[in-house]
Amino acid sequence: MAKKLLLANAHVPGIRGYEVYRREGGYRSVEKALKTMTPEAIVEEVKKSGLRGRGGAGFPAGLKWSFIAKPEGVPRHLVCNADESEPGTFKDRYLMEFLPHLLVEGLIVSSFALGSNTTYIYIRGEYAWIVDILETAITEAKANGWLGKNILGSGFDCEIYVQRGAGAYICGEETALIESLEGKRGNPRIKPPFPAVKGLWGRPTVVNNVETLAAVVPIINDGGESYAQIGIGKSTGTKLLSACGNINKPGVYEIDMTISVEEFIYSDEYCGGIANGKRLKACIPGGSSVPILPANLLLKTAKGEPRLMNYESLADGGFATGSMMGSGGFEVLDEDQCIVRHTLSLARFYHHESCGQCSPCREGTGWMKKILHNIEYGKGKMSDIDLLWDIQRKIEGNTICPLGDAAAWPVAAAIRHFRDEFEWHVLNPEESQQRNFGLAHYADPSAMHVPVS
Amino acid sequence: MSEQKPLVKVTIDNITIDVAPGTTILNAARTIGGDVTPPAMCYYSKLEGSGGKCRTCLVEVAAGSTADPRPMPKLVASCRTTVMDGMVVKNCTSERVKDARNGVVEFLLMNHPLDCPICDQAGECHLQDLGYQHGKEGTRFEFARRTFEKIDIGPYIQLHMTRCILCYRCTYVADQLTPKRVHGILQRGDHAEISTYIARAIDNDFSGNMIDVCPVGALTDKTFRFKNRVWFTKPVDAHRDCTTPGCCGKTTLWLRGEEVYRVTSRKDEWGEVQSFDGKPGWICNSCRFDHKKATDWVIEGPTVISRHSVISQGHYVGMVKPAETIEKVMDGRTPKLLMDIHSVSEVNTKQEVK
Numbered sequence: 001m002a003k004k005l006l007l008a009n010a011h012v013p014g015i016r017g018y019e020v021y022r023r024e025g026g027y028r029s030v031e032k033a034l035k036t037m038t039p040e041a042i043v044e045e046v047k048k049s050g051l052r053g054r055g056g057a058g059f060p061a062g063l064k065w066s067f068i069a070k071p072e073g074v075p076r077h078l079v080c081n082a083d084e085s086e087p088g089t090f091k092d093r094y095l096m097e098f099l100p101h102l103l104v105e106g107l108i109v110s111s112f113a114l115g116s117n118t119t120y121i122y123i124r125g126e127y128a129w130i131v132d133i134l135e136t137a138i139t140e141a142k143a144n145g146w147l148g149k150n151i152l153g154s155g156f157d158c159e160i161y162v163q164r165g166a167g168a169y170i171c172g173e174e175t176a177l178i179e180s181l182e183g184k185r186g187n188p189r190i191k192p193p194f195p196a197v198k199g200l201w202g203r204p205t206v207v208n209n210v211e212t213l214a215a216v217v218p219i220i221n222d223g224g225e226s227y228a229q230i231g232i233g234k235s236t237g238t239k240l241l242s243a244c245g246n247i248n249k250p251g252v253y254e255i256d257m258t259i260s261v262e263e264f265i266y267s268d269e270y271c272g273g274i275a276n277g278k279r280l281k282a283c284i285p286g287g288s289s290v291p292i293l294p295a296n297l298l299l300k301t302a303k304g305e306p307r308l309m310n311y312e313s314l315a316d317g318g319f320a321t322g323s324m325m326g327s328g329g330f331e332v333l334d335e336d337q338c339i340v341r342h343t344l345s346l347a348r349f350y351h352h353e354s355c356g357q358c359s360p361c362r363e364g365t366g367w368m369k370k371i372l373h374n375i376e377y378g379k380g381k382m383s384d385i386d387l388l389w390d391i392q393r394k395i396e397g398n399t400i401c402p403l404g405d406a407a408a409w410p411v412a413a414a415i416r417h418f419r420d421e422f423e424w425h426v427l428n429p430e431e432s433q434q435r436n437f438g439l440a441h442y443a444d445p446s447a448m449h450v451p452v453s
Numbered sequence: 454m455s456e457q458k459p460l461v462k463v464t465i466d467n468i469t470i471d472v473a474p475g476t477t478i479l480n481a482a483r484t485i486g487g488d489v490t491p492p493a494m495c496y497y498s499k500l501e502g503s504g505g506k507c508r509t510c511l512v513e514v515a516a517g518s519t520a521d522p523r524p525m526p527k528l529v530a531s532c533r534t535t536v537m538d539g540m541v542v543k544n545c546t547s548e549r550v551k552d553a554r555n556g557v558v559e560f561l562l563m564n565h566p567l568d569c570p571i572c573d574q575a576g577e578c579h580l581q582d583l584g585y586q587h588g589k590e591g592t593r594f595e596f597a598r599r600t601f602e603k604i605d606i607g608p609y610i611q612l613h614m615t616r617c618i619l620c621y622r623c624t625y626v627a628d629q630l631t632p633k634r635v636h637g638i639l640q641r642g643d644h645a646e647i648s649t650y651i652a653r654a655i656d657n658d659f660s661g662n663m664i665d666v667c668p669v670g671a672l673t674d675k676t677f678r679f680k681n682r683v684w685f686t687k688p689v690d691a692h693r694d695c696t697t698p699g700c701c702g703k704t705t706l707w708l709r710g711e712e713v714y715r716v717t718s719r720k721d722e723w724g725e726v727q728s729f730d731g732k733p734g735w736i737c738n739s740c741r742f743d744h745k746k747a748t749d750w751v752i753e754g755p756t757v758i759s760r761h762s763v764i765s766q767g768h769y770v771g772m773v774k775p776a777e778t779i780e781k782v783m784d785g786r787t788p789k790l791l792m793d794i795h796s797v798s799e800v801n802t803k804q805e806v807k
Contacts, residue, residue: 044782170641356638356641359619360508365643368642394556394557394559394560398557402506
């Protein structure tokens with residue numbers, strides 16, 4: 001049984017309320033931080049912990065905090081990115097829904113570390129009911145003296161506000177989130193300047209994911225070094241994964257990044273194996289934006305080592321034979337699932353969510369969707385596959401924000417690893433309409449898979 | 454005078470120049486000019502905050518600076534990246550840039566209606582120039598181009614949303630030149646459109662400048678609509694005493710004979726409004742739309758179009774008549790019979806045999 005830091009108390013009845021949360025040892029980190037630590041010491045502790053951003057990019061959180069500019073007389077802000085819209089990712093929802101006080105606690109400590117007197121939670125518009133849960137938690141925290149003026153006599157003031165988004169995936173990008181929070185159209189800003197210098201209302205701002213901020217609580221409670229001892233290498237601490245797809249036990253799991261992918265999928269503690277006795281065909285290990293991997297490359301790296309559930313091991317082999325940890329949306333596809341259809345539904349999502357600011361993403365995502373639609377519905381041509389490859393290549397890296405990359409990678413990976421399935425769709429248009437399962441041979445325990453191009 | 458900061462050295466396509474710190478790569482390249490300058494569809498030096506969106510100005514930074522000579526991993530938008538001392542930039546010498554730019558041009562033209570034969574912008578359209586310079590023959594896009602519902606944005610400006618490339622320049626004009634912006638981008642992605650919400654006319658003294666900044670034919674002059682092709686009209690510089698505050702009164706009149714077909718602000722070689730005394734020469738709607746008689750204006754002389762475009766065909770100063778080449782192609786022999794046709798009616802009249 002792996003050690004749980006975030007979800008340890010998730011099943012205690014009434015943990016959502018303040019009384020139970022406090023009784024179970026809640027808000028200890030605020031006491032410790034505000035009474036015995038300086039803001040610099042907290043940043044140092046987070047650096048020591050090796051905590052990496054849990055939103056997808058995996059940037060070291062302590063380093064990000066140390067970048068924040070500190071000009072005289074200018075307020076700074078901490079913004080919690082709760083705009084969790086990545087298809088397949090729902091870990092933050094679980095955390096906020098069942099442990100709202102954990103987030104509030106993490107926010108108070110982090111705000112103190114960064115000197116943010118006004119902190120915002122920018123929450124996805126679709127999570128309407130969680131807004132009430134969070135606001136109740138904030139009110140309770142305030143009533144008990146954890147928020148407001150002069151918290152615990154430390155002279156530190158802090159207020160937390162919850163702001164709902166209006167339903168745009170792009171507002172999960174930090175600068176688009178800031179624009180949206182300012183009441184503008186959620187277009188990503190052109191960087192530099194980075195938010196750490198000029199963010200919300202032109203002030204230095206740090207934007208962090210919900211899980212990252214919640215993880216600050218155990219780091220302060222137990223110390224950064226003991227947090228860093230969990231996990232392997234640069235993948236320290238525990239990570240929430242939201243598993244979904246064709247598995248027996250979908251849900252949110254907390255892992256300590258030392259287990260293998262195989263164990264995560266097949267052990268009864270986690271996903272419990274593939275549903276209905278089917279075989280594993282492919283998996284997207286970190287949310288829809290990261291490259292999809294076929295079964296043999298998922299379980300073992302190109303070097304033949306077992307692949308572990310952590311940042312380094314999942315990225316082993318680069319994009320040619322690896323993937324990314326991403327935001328932890330673990331999507332499993334069994335042998336009956338069609339990769340072309342799956343790629344189409346992702347392409348449709350990115351087309352729908354592109355903000356339309358820069359041309360490669362605006363035009364390219366729509367084009368890819370249309371071509372994939374043709375292939376999926378039996379109207380594709382062989383040349384379309386190369387065309388798709390060329391389009392994704394021209395989007396990737398040429399856009400303002402990472403949405404362009406996020407739209408390009410799934411298509412690239414699908415073609416790279418499952419090209420013959422695309423070709424099968426083109427060559428067997430009628431059969432693919434009657435039996436849209438694609439090819440099952442990827443589930444065979446074959447020799448090492450060699451990716452195309 | 455504030456203290457002068459030392460100039461920084463930047464090398465663009467193997468040409469090294471000194472520029473003031475804080476200059477963008479694009480502006481540094483513009484001081485060199487020619488092919489070294491990346492094209493820009495959305496950046497407009499007179500509009501604060503513009504740029505970074507169209508991605509046509511992507512360049513490769515081969516070395517970040519003297520202090521940190523690492524290359525930048527991605528191509529960067531030259532209009533929004535400032536130069537560093539010792540930076541080495543590759544524009545037309547980089548295959549990566551060429552490839553990416555071809556891609557961007559393809560993306561921009563994909564949903565463009567290509568209705569140049571009936572578009573008033575044809576001849577002075579930046580997308581035409583861009584497509585000519587960087588585009589490829591033929592199209593790989595086999596789907597219906599997107600269309601929009603037509604909306605009327607007032608008596609002076611015609612909006613053709615299908616032609617729009619979403620450069621956002623017109624929104625910056627409305628933000629920075631007029632007291633209140635009533636139009637903007639609705640929707641998102643490839644169904645994003647320039648529109649007023651809900652169906653309002655854009656009514657402001659300076660709204661006409663949106664036409665000047667529009668790089669394509671999405672915003673055109675209703676009073677000039679379908680009247681003439683730009684390359685048939687002759688541009689002359691003119692001015693009048695305009696009483697509208699903020700209007701510089703210096704314009705270009707586009708004449709055919711004595712008739713003023715169109716009034717625009719004066720543009721420089723990058724297709725941007727010229728500056729006078731350090732201020733951009735924006736003009737008011739009264740100058741642009743209501744003064745269409747040659748007698749309203751003091752004509753200064755013919756405009757020299759420094760932009761490489763078909764509109765420079767209207768030049769009639771400094772024109773060099775091309776030399777006769779027929780003798781050259783005939784190996785030095787002079788043709789025995791050469792029809793020298795000046796008008797259609799002459800075709801059937803008897804020609805003198807030379």
